[in-house]
Amino acid sequence: xxxxxxxxxxxxxxxxxxxxxxxxxxxxxxxxxxxxxxxxxxxxxxxxxxxxxxxxxxxxxxxxxxxxxxxxxxxxxxxxxxxxxxxxxxxxxxxxxxxxxxxxxxxxxxxxxxxxxxxxxxxxxxxxxxxxxxxxxxxxxxxxxxxxxxxxxxxxxxxxxxxxxxxxxxxxxxxxxxxxxxxxxxxxxxxxxxxxxxxxxxxxxxxxxxxxxxxxxxxxxxxxxxxxxxxxxxxxxxxxxxxxxxxxxxxxxxxxxxxxxxxxxxxxxxxxxxxxxxxxxxxxxxxxxxxxxxxxxxxxxxxxxxxxxxxxxxxxxxxxxxxxxxxxxxxxxxxxxxxxxxxxxxxxxxxxxxxxxxxxxxxxxxxxxxxxxxxxxxxxxxxxxxxxxxxxx
Numbered sequence: 001x002x003x004x005x006x007x008x009x010x011x012x013x014x015x016x017x018x019x020x021x022x023x024x025x026x027x028x029x030x031x032x033x034x035x036x037x038x039x040x041x042x043x044x045x046x047x048x049x050x051x052x053x054x055x056x057x058x059x060x061x062x063x064x065x066x067x068x069x070x071x072x073x074x075x076x077x078x079x080x081x082x083x084x085x086x087x088x089x090x091x092x093x094x095x096x097x098x099x100x101x102x103x104x105x106x107x108x109x110x111x112x113x114x115x116x117x118x119x120x121x122x123x124x125x126x127x128x129x130x131x132x133x134x135x136x137x138x139x140x141x142x143x144x145x146x147x148x149x150x151x152x153x154x155x156x157x158x159x160x161x162x163x164x165x166x167x168x169x170x171x172x173x174x175x176x177x178x179x180x181x182x183x184x185x186x187x188x189x190x191x192x193x194x195x196x197x198x199x200x201x202x203x204x205x206x207x208x209x210x211x212x213x214x215x216x217x218x219x220x221x222x223x224x225x226x227x228x229x230x231x232x233x234x235x236x237x238x239x240x241x242x243x244x245x246x247x248x249x250x251x252x253x254x255x256x257x258x259x260x261x262x263x264x265x266x267x268x269x270x271x272x273x274x275x276x277x278x279x280x281x282x283x284x285x286x287x288x289x290x291x292x293x294x295x296x297x298x299x300x301x302x303x304x305x306x307x308x309x310x311x312x313x314x315x316x317x318x319x320x321x322x323x324x325x326x327x328x329x330x331x332x333x334x335x336x337x338x339x340x341x342x343x344x345x346x347x348x349x350x351x352x353x354x355x356x357x358x359x360x361x362x363x364x365x366x367x368x369x370x371x372x373x374x375x376x377x378x379x380x381x382x383x384x385x386x387x388x389x390x391x392x393x
Contacts, residue, residue, distance in 0.1 A: 002362050006051060013044040013070065014062040021061070024375075027257070027286035029353040034379040046070050052177055061094035068098035068105055082114060085121055096124070100131045100376045108134040115140070122149070126156035130163050131376040144380060155191045162199035163370040173200040179211045190224025194231050198361075201235075202370055209237055216243065220341055226254055233261040234358070234365050241270045248274050253283035260287035261358050263332035263339055265324065272320050275299075288316045290355065292323075293336035334362075341366040349386050350381055 020037045023029045048070035063083060065336050068076075074166040075235070084095045099105055106114075115125050129136055139145060141161050144152050151276070158175070161167040175188050175196030188196075193215045201208055213231055229247065231280045232240045240262060248255030259271040268291055275284045276298040288296045296316040314322075322334075333341035335347050344366060348359040357375045363386075 006048070009044045009047050009051075010066065010070070013041060013048065013066050016041040016044065017062045017065050026352060026353045027283065027350050028289055031350050031352055031379055031383075034352045035383075036381060038378050048343060061090050064091045064094040065098050068095055069102055076105060078106065078110065082118075085114070085124065086118060092124070096128055096131075096257055097376060099128060101378055103132050103134070108132075108136065112136060112140075123152040123156040126153070126160045130156075131158040133163075133372050134162075136160075141167060141171065143174065146171075151189050151192060157197055158192065158195035158392040162195065162202055163372075165202070165370055167199075169200060169203045169205060170381045172196040172203075172205075176200075176211050176215075178216045188215075189220060190219040190228050194224070194227035197231060201231075202364060202368065204368055209235070212237070213239070222251070226251070229254075230259055230261070230358075233258040233267075234361055236262050236264055236267075238264075238266070241267045245270050245274070248277075252277040252280035256280060256283040257358075260290040261355075261362075263291065263334060265327050265331070268320060268324075268327075268333065272317055272331045275303065284316075286355065288319075290335065291333050292316075292319055294319070324380075337350045345386060349383055 016037055020034065020041065023034055034114065045066070048066070049072050068081070081095065081099075085092055095137075109127070111125055111128065114246060115122055121310075135348050141157055146157050149157075158172065161171055173196075175192055178188070179193075193211075197208055197212055197215075212235075214233065216225070216228045219228055229240065229244060233244075241259060241264075242266075244258050244262075247258075255274065256271065259267045259274075271284070271287055271291070275282070275288070277284070281298060284298055285295070285322065288294075288298070295313055296319050297313050298316045299317060327333060334343055337343055339362075341363070344363045348356065349364055351359065352374075352375070360371060360373065360375065371385070373382045
C-alpha cells in the first residue's frame, strides 16, 4: 500500500478514536452512533495491521490506542505497554481501553507479574481485570491480602470481587459489620463501604438499607458521598430524594443524574423542582431524557414576561405534569416506561455514554447477579453479552 493511502487510514482511525471518546464523555449517546464509529475504526485498524504499519513513538491518546491495536501482534513491545501504563495520565487510560478491546496484548499472567512488581499500578490492574473479566489468583482478593493495602487498592479489588459471583460474601461483610452495631467501631471510608455493600447486594444480603443510610449520614468526602448516594439511587431508597435536594446545592449535575436514576415519583418531583440550574443544564437535559425517553425542553425558573421559547418539544415540567398521576408511589420510570428487568436490558442495548454504567448496574441489581460487561468494552461486544443467556452472560 502506498504511503499516502496508509497515512489516510492512520488519520481516519485517529479521528474515529477521538469521535468515540467524545461520544463516551456524553451522559447518553445512541448506541447506533457508537456501533458505526467502532465498526469503521475496527476496519481501519485491520488495514493497518495487514500492512504491518510502522508507528512512531506515540504522544497522545489516539496515537497510544492506535499503536497498540494498529500493529501486527508480532510487532508489539510488551515493555512499551508496561512503560505506558506506568506513565499514568490520559495516555494510560487510552492503553487501558486498548487492553480491554484486545486482551491478548498483555495476558492475565503478565499483568499478574506486573501487579507483583509495580505496587502503584495495582488499583488500575484490578479495574482492568474487572473490565476484561479476567480470572486472577484467589490470593489477590483474600481478606488478609487486602486489609494491609491502601484504600484505592482495596476499593478497586472489592469492585472486581463484586463482579465475580464465585467470590463469596465473607470478603465484603467485615467492611460494614460495625455499622450494624451501636458500639463504636473502626471508621470505614465511604468508597470502601460503597464497594463492599454493592458486593453484598449482588449476593442477596439483607440489612443493607440501614447500613447504607448510616454511611450516607456520616460521609463528608464528596467522591465517596456520591458513590453512596448512587448506590441508594440504584436501590431507590425512599428517603434519598430529600438528601439529594440538599446535595444539589453544591453538586447540581450529579444530583440530576441521581434523581433520574432513582426514577420514583418523589425523585422526579424533586428533579422538576430543581430544573434547571444554569451551570448544570446539560445534566438536567440528560436526566429528563433518562426519565422520559425524549428530548424535553427545560423552562427557566424565571422567564421574562411575554418571552416565549419556540420548540416542537414539550417542556419537562409540562410532560411530567401530564405523566405524574400515571406513576404509582413505588414505580420507577426509565425512558418513558415503568422500570423492569426487561426494560433495563433493552435500554442498556440502545444507549451508551457515561450513564450507561448506571444501566449496567441496574441490570445487575434487578437480576441479583453480576453481569459480564462494562462500559469500557466495545459496544458491539456489550450487545453480544447482553443478548447471551438473557443478559446474564
